[in-house]
Amino acid sequence: MNLSYWEYKTWLSNIDFTIVGSGIVGLNCAYYLSKKYPKAKILILEKGTLPQGASTKNAGFACFGSISEIVSDLKTHSQQEVLELVKSRWEGIQLLRATLGDSKIDFQQHGGHELFLKEHTKLFSDCSQSLSTINNLLKPVYGEDAYYFHPNNFNFNKIQNQYITSRFEAQINTGAMMNALLSLVRNAGVNILNSITLTSFDDSLGSVKVCTNQFEFETRKLIIATNGFAAQLLNEDVKPARAQVLITKPIKNLQIKGTFHLDEGFYYFRNIDNRILLGGGRNLDFKTEETSEFGQTQLIQNRLDSMLQEIILPNTDFEIERRWSGIMGIGNTKRPIVKQLSDNLICGVRLGGMGIAIGSLVGKKLADLA
Template structure:
């Protein structure tokens, strides 16, 4: 350590709560901690220059769940569990909207549409047959029917000529949302230190000794909110899942508007500033994409490129401007892990690719555990 007295005294002494991770969960946790414990000294440690993981690298979907995802979830979860999953997503988005305001994250409710490939008409038929029952199941959340059939108005190619759509799905600007959250949390008196990686901790002495790549210090409570990187610090049932994303350069007269899913949610795209943002393809190679390393693979990028040419923009010239990846946290169930692990250790991880939808609620629930 090479900390001055001033550095240690100002930033690293008498810490009441330390949060690992400045993503949507960590920031919301800090915000609600500051409201619940207004005199507490709260510190966030972030290993990246900007928030890592998925919070600043996602596609910007509200993400309540496409129809085929709901159908798939009902095969592995009870109806009550699926209802609660969707309810938590809906309530999480409303909480985020209340906390920030729609303008601070450019919230736009253009609706969502699921596309079905021509070679997968069975999935379309299965989802169509399930429409009535799923609308009935989810009516307590939305208050009205969530899903309906919709003709192919955007003229996508090589798909069944109907979508299954939802009026409730929405999109946000991930960058402005996170920047607004960072500003809100800092204004609440929370310190955020970037480029600080927590390597280990010891909570056996009544407080928690935290070891980082730069220094050591003690905190009364430690809260782990690192989602896809959780298994680097915790022994919990969560594993990383990489999501690869690309965005085109601006396209003249682009008419596509809304959020779109394909193939049980494994592919997703949307409009943003006359561009198409497209991501997914993890199902092409689950094993390789079970990683906490950022990067792209030729297999998935080629598939994303071909989907743009053959399905989304079949008669339109386009160029790719940028490619990136994010790291999600997933497990055998879609229910997030939010629990107290010891007197001084709490975690909120495994958001299952639904971080925008449930991150605010998970963060608030973490604060409620203190």
């Protein structure tokens, strides 16, 4: 360590709460801690120059579950469990909107549409037959029927003639959301240190000794909010899942508007700034995509390219402008892990690809636990 007295005194002494991860969960946790304990000294450690993981790398879906996802979940979860999952996503989005305001996150409610490939006749039939049951199940959350049939008026190719649409789903600007959260937290007096990697910690004493790639210090409470990277720090049921994404250059007179799911949710796309953003394909190679390393693979990128060409934009010229990936945290169940691991150690991880929907709620629950 080569820290001056001033550096140590200002940033690393008398820390009440240290949060690992400056994604949507970590920032919300810091914000609600600052409201609950206005005199507390709160520190966030972030290993990237920008928030890593998925918070700044996702597709910007404010979604609660496509029809096929709900049908699938009902095969492995009770109706009450599925109801609680959807309710937590709904409440999380409302909390995010109330915290930041719709204009700061560019909240646009154009509906969420699930498309069904021509060959997925049985899946479409099963979802269609379940429509009334699922609408009734989720009416306590939405107050009215959420799902309905929608004609293929965007002229997608190689799909069934109808979508099944959720009227409440929306889209946001992920970058604007995270920038607003960062400003909110900094204005609350929280310190954020970037390019700092937690290497180990010891919570066996009255406080927690924290070791990083740059320095060591002590904190009264340590909160792990690293989601997809949590397996490197904790022995919990959470593992990384990489999601690959691309975006086109602007497309003249683009009419497509809304958020879309395809192939049981393994692919997803939306409009943004006269472009199409498309991601997914993890189901092509689950083993390779179970990684915390960023990057793309030819297998998945080729499939995304062909999907754009053959299904989404079959009669439109387009060019790809950018490709990237994000790291989600998944496990054997879709319920996030929010719990106290010891007197001074708490975690909020395994968001299951629903970070935008439940991240604010998980962050607030962490603050309440602390």
